[in-house]
Every structure is written in C-alpha cells, then in structure tokens.
Amino acid sequence: MLSCKQASKLLSQSLDRKLSWKERLALRFHLLLCDMCTRFAKQLKIMQKAMQDWVSASEQDESIQLSQAAKVRIAEKIASKQ
C-alpha cells in the first residue's frame, strides 16, 4: 500500500508523464481508501484550471498597458532598424 507521500508524488507526476500500469493500479487502490489524497487530486485539478484562468484574466485586463516610455523606446528601435 502506498504511503500518502508516495501517492501525492504519483498524482503530481501523472500531470507530467504517463504512469506505468502498476503505478496507476497502486494509485487507484490508494485513492479508493484515502479521502485526503482524493481531495489532493481534486485540488491539483482546481489549481491547474486556476492557473489558466488567471493568465487569461490578466490578458484581458485592459487596465494593464505598455507604458508610454516603453512605446517610445520600442518605436525608436524600430526606426533605427530601417
């Protein structure tokens, strides 16, 4: 039987690589008996989605703008390339 630490590591790695069938089986068995790791698995999913949501929210936040100074600097660079 996996320890909770082993189970949490496998759950994290399952997002980065394909687990072996032995690992999947051991993990499934652990999750069947362990509410805490089952919650941890759900939390990983929520975090994954939250990261994506956070990035798209920042992308659409029109209060964030390129500073005037940066625009001038970039325009000068563009001109100097011509």
Add this chain to the structure above:
Amino acid sequence: MTTTANVNDWLNDHGDYLYRFALARLRDPVQAEDAVQETMLAAIQSKSFTGQSSPRTWLVGILKHKIIDTIRQQIRERPTEDLAEDLSEDTAGDEYFDEDNRHWNDAPQAWGVPDGALEQKQFLVILQSCMDKLPKKLASLFMLREVIEEDNEKICKDLEITTTNAWVMLYRARMGLRQCLELHWLGR
C-alpha cells in the same frame, strides 16, 4: 512584406495586448516590455507575414517563443535557492507528512470551486500572491509546464536537468502552492 509603417501600426494596435500576454506569463514588467520589443524587432526582420493570419495572431506566435526563452533564462540564471533541497527526491515533500510519511500533517480540505465573478477574482488574487511566495525558479518552471504547456522532456533538455529533477521541482511547486491556497482561500 513587413515595413516599418506596418510595425509601428502593430505597436499601436497590439502593443498593449502583447504586453499583457507577456506580463501574465513572465510576471515581470521589465522582462515583459523586453519581450514585446524583441517581438517587434523580429517582426521587422521577418518576411514571413503573409496576411493569412491576423497580425495579432502572427505577433503572438513570435512573442510565445520569446517568452519561453525568457522563462528558461529565469530558471537558469536565478540563484540556486536551496536547490539541493529542491532536487532531492527522497525528502521532497517531507514537511507535509508525518514522521514515517504515511499521513498528511494537515488533511487536504474539500475546496469550494470559486463561485461567481467576485469570488473568482478573489481566488485569482490569492493565487497570484501564493505564486509570489514560491521560490522563483519553481514558480517559473511551474508556469512553463502548466500554462505554456511545454512538453516535460523538452523542458528538461533545454534546461539540462534530468526528468527526475523536473518532477521533484514541479511536485514541490504544487505542494507549496496548494498549502498556501489552502491557508488563504479556505482560511478567509
């Protein structure tokens, strides 16, 4: 064919969006401005804009590569904040478990999914502050993996780290972020 006039128009029309796109991923205003600048300069030199896609889509394609390069540099150049600990596979995560590692010290709680616009916004503010609390290298690697969705093997090759190192670092990032969110989201 790209001309200076085009590129100046693009800077006016899309500069703010490109900056937001970069800032969301790099989380550093100076690096985000540099990425936009390099994208514009690459756009001048490139002859590959054919008008088949919109200028914005094309520029974002260039910007993405600049962002990935910058994040790699962030990871490579940042001081090795307790890297020895970061990479040790056996002990990674020990602090979250009891002595024989069988059980969680603090039981993970059932997280309510943020409901409605206000709660969603609050959750994202907490997420941002929790990302800021992670060691910077871990936060950068986590961003590369979770948001930019770079392939793990490619990440390891580019950064010259082993896949095991990457798993350990990502595990530490997720565990750290999780604990911070649990404390601040549920502990409201």
